[in-house]
Amino acid sequence: MWAADPLKNFAEYPSKAYLRREVIVWGDCVKLRYGKGPEDNPWLWEHMTNYCEMLATTFDGFRLDNCHSTPLHVGVHMIDAGRRINPNLYVMAELFTGSEETDLKFVRELGLNSLVREAYNGGDNKEFSRL
């Protein structure tokens, strides 16, 4: 979704983004419904935690894909799970919230070590250096 507030879940009430066709649909994916916490969807939380823990046993770090569309409390839980297995987990994230303040919120609550940005979004040297 363009210009979405990453701290608001656009699939959940009160967002009408789907009805208004504002969502850019990736036909090959199903958005996962985490709710407010593990009690809302226990199987999903356990499955995805296992996935993160398994990767943390083998890899030196994670790249959080689509971090700006992932609910913050989910990211925190999953990274914590990974760090319990590998305390020195390096965490980078694909994060463009459109607001430096919101970026900062994600960085400090997830403990992000670096951000992945698309270089071609920088049209000139000044914009490039701001990415």
Add this chain to the structure above:
Amino acid sequence: MSSLASTQTRKPHTRPIHVNLPISAPGAFCYYVEYDGPGGERIMGRKGYFNVDPIISLPARTPFNLDCDVLTDTSSGQVTKQCQAIPLDGLAILSIIAKWQGKLDEWDKHLAEASRRGYNMIHYTPLHTRGDSGSPYSIYDQLSFDPTLLPDPKAADGGYAQICDTMNHARNKYGLGALTDVVLNHTAHDSAWLGQHPEAGYSPYNTPHLTPAVALEDAMYELTDNLKALGLPTNPKTEDDLATLGKAIKTAIDKVDLWKYYVLDVPSSVRAVGDALAAKRVNRWKGEALAGKSIAELARIAIDTPGFMHNYRAYSSPYCTNVDAEDAAGFIHAAFPHQNNIQAKEWGEILDVVNVDLYKEFNDDVEAAKNQIVGRLRFTRLEEGGPKLGEINKK
């Protein structure tokens, strides 16, 4: 994140209070001070955050000699058996799209080249079994690895040991650490487990306000199937084509009567209230005084009083928004206590006022939907910068 309680004393402090907190692990930390307020209430201070960087340790390398061709001359930049901590700014990370690299046992020359080029960390796009679309980010099963990568695709552990071996080999022989994507937001539409756990996704069943969105989507699918039959352009090339399609889209949307998801059914409610009043089935109104208030004010009170109007702006089903007839009877009786013959009609007028904003909202939403659909068509099929997808069909 951890928390620490500080002991209280009675003496007023004249110096800052120091708390020593040994931090023994990297990660994200949050701290705050909690104290007793003047009225005895507990006050939580503002939260502060700090991050502690991880220590990344990789095989040390001898210095590179750039006077020779470092790609082929391996006498410099050698990987040693000694590990050392690398400053995070010293990470040189190369992204590799695994599905283009062959099986794990064919990766050696790629890893060797990355190593000779001075990289010390590889970022692997997801190595898991891919869904129908073949994108590594559309994961079919998060807990097993892509069999097309595995020398032994039938391994009982889903390829875990083979992946571990490869990562260890890359590190020990080539000095390369490994990062990989964690995809938390979505899963492949044909994921192995989605059939058993549909609750993992959003649907009208668990997220009722999506119901009208699905109805609209179904209408669009139907329109797509009927484009030829209706004589509409299936391969829009001009703005005129888009305008024609836009009209057809609006007509199709109108047929779905989505407005019912927003508004109250006035005639039905008026009849029910009339019946309730006549049968004296009236739940006495217990809220603020209503006599003498304008219709607009009464509408506002009806909306705002908790428990009175059900499913206001819930959008979960046609005419989901309603008021129990007995409650409405009590309300209207309190508003027009001595005018029995007009009470039901006045109730209708109040609902009409409530519906005004709801109809506005509905019109705004479907107009937005139509414009977004046309805009998407414009981008995907017309614009020079867009993908120019051509024929519109079910896909």
